[in-house]
Amino acid sequence: MPPSVFVTPSHQFPFGSILSIGRRMELLEYARNTGCYIIEDDYDSEFRYAGMPVHALRELDAERVIYIGTFSKNLFPALRIGYMVLPQDLVAPIEGIKRLMDMHTPTLDQAILARFIADQHLQRHVTRMKRVYSRRRKLLIRSLSETFGNRILVSGDAAGLHLIAEFSGHIFDEERVQALAEGGVRVYPAEKYAIVKGRFEDRLIMGFGDVAEPQIPEGVRRIAEVLRELGEQ
Amino acid sequence: MPPSVFVTPSHQFPFGSILSIGRRMELLEYARNTGCYIIEDDYDSEFRYAGMPVHALRELDAERVIYIGTFSKNLFPALRIGYMVLPQDLVAPIEGIKRLMDMHTPTLDQAILARFIADQHLQRHVTRMKRVYSRRRKLLIRSLSETFGNRILVSGDAAGLHLIAEFSGHIFDEERVQALAEGGVRVYPAEKYAIVKGRFEDRLIMGFGDVAEPQIPEGVRRIAEVLRELGEQ
Numbered sequence: 001m002p003p004s005v006f007v008t009p010s011h012q013f014p015f016g017s018i019l020s021i022g023r024r025m026e027l028l029e030y031a032r033n034t035g036c037y038i039i040e041d042d043y044d045s046e047f048r049y050a051g052m053p054v055h056a057l058r059e060l061d062a063e064r065v066i067y068i069g070t071f072s073k074n075l076f077p078a079l080r081i082g083y084m085v086l087p088q089d090l091v092a093p094i095e096g097i098k099r100l101m102d103m104h105t106p107t108l109d110q111a112i113l114a115r116f117i118a119d120q121h122l123q124r125h126v127t128r129m130k131r132v133y134s135r136r137r138k139l140l141i142r143s144l145s146e147t148f149g150n151r152i153l154v155s156g157d158a159a160g161l162h163l164i165a166e167f168s169g170h171i172f173d174e175e176r177v178q179a180l181a182e183g184g185v186r187v188y189p190a191e192k193y194a195i196v197k198g199r200f201e202d203r204l205i206m207g208f209g210d211v212a213e214p215q216i217p218e219g220v221r222r223i224a225e226v227l228r229e230l231g232e233q
Numbered sequence: 234m235p236p237s238v239f240v241t242p243s244h245q246f247p248f249g250s251i252l253s254i255g256r257r258m259e260l261l262e263y264a265r266n267t268g269c270y271i272i273e274d275d276y277d278s279e280f281r282y283a284g285m286p287v288h289a290l291r292e293l294d295a296e297r298v299i300y301i302g303t304f305s306k307n308l309f310p311a312l313r314i315g316y317m318v319l320p321q322d323l324v325a326p327i328e329g330i331k332r333l334m335d336m337h338t339p340t341l342d343q344a345i346l347a348r349f350i351a352d353q354h355l356q357r358h359v360t361r362m363k364r365v366y367s368r369r370r371k372l373l374i375r376s377l378s379e380t381f382g383n384r385i386l387v388s389g390d391a392a393g394l395h396l397i398a399e400f401s402g403h404i405f406d407e408e409r410v411q412a413l414a415e416g417g418v419r420v421y422p423a424e425k426y427a428i429v430k431g432r433f434e435d436r437l438i439m440g441f442g443d444v445a446e447p448q449i450p451e452g453v454r455r456i457a458e459v460l461r462e463l464g465e466q
Contacts, residue, residue: 080335
């Protein structure tokens, strides 16, 4: 049995699936039976647009779950601040490991962030950004639907800052990625992130976190145009 | 032969020795003959109080030396910013490694630091702190000399923020470190940092970087007092 299991239950990368409550309970049961820890990487759970709210694994079992959060998604990646919520037993050993890895922490940045949180700015920022991302997400889904109709299937879009678009009948290999880049649009094939290769060649990971609204329909238009030029649409 | 040799030629920790120009040339010759790289960690070379100025290994051979610098000593450790100056051949591979280790960098902190340097603040700060540290260093050496006379030998004090005090006839084992702590002074035995044990039990590492001036003679006085109580002086 493994000493730990690493999961992203609130939003798996890249496919965006959300671990169901039933599977969560099974996973925790497994952890309790085998004595292993679950590492729960909850990297973008603030941005949830659809479906039932889910409980973090950590809320269901505080003693078997190591919860990892980050400010990379809800603030900005260059802040380089994340955090762990640990079972009581692990606090001392992990403090020791942290000290071995890096004796100091960026206390100035952390103090500024603490003030930012205490003064409610983080909460307001997340609320505002959730509206912004929600608008971009809807616009991307609408653009895809208007351009490709039912030849396209969107999934993994209930949370986070990206979705998966499945283009039935197309594949995104290096040649096509290159052609799209020349057409002015950079795409991220889901296949690149798959452990088992060959099953997801028709899917793109489409991020909408840092794309301005006017760029969204324009990008979708260009994808369609390049695919047409390749004689594939 | 090793793929790399890690050295701190401007100020070895803990003993504070400085690598002579002759040994520097030998080390570079070895690197050229065997094709290995020298990693030069130049962590506190800004603070040099005595002796001839020395050239960084990097200045003597830019193609075989990986130079590492930090702002932990000349500014503050919680800034968490260091840098590497690389041989041309290593720039691309080390950029790749950096990306694997940590995709983002703290660009906000770096931008502020860049402005701080460009506006001459760093240079002025180092000049000012060199005067401050120089005063603390002199005060520590004078206090040791006034209190212990020639029973103490100071070394490794030409650079950096600490020196080595050798107390002839004393040893600093756990019991004595504990007694000193109870007497109100925390000491760092050099022995703790030695690879070969049993040779440096009579030496303390004495930092003067973050000690206010009035604390210096007071700390030395307390060491003397505790040693006297232990019947060792």
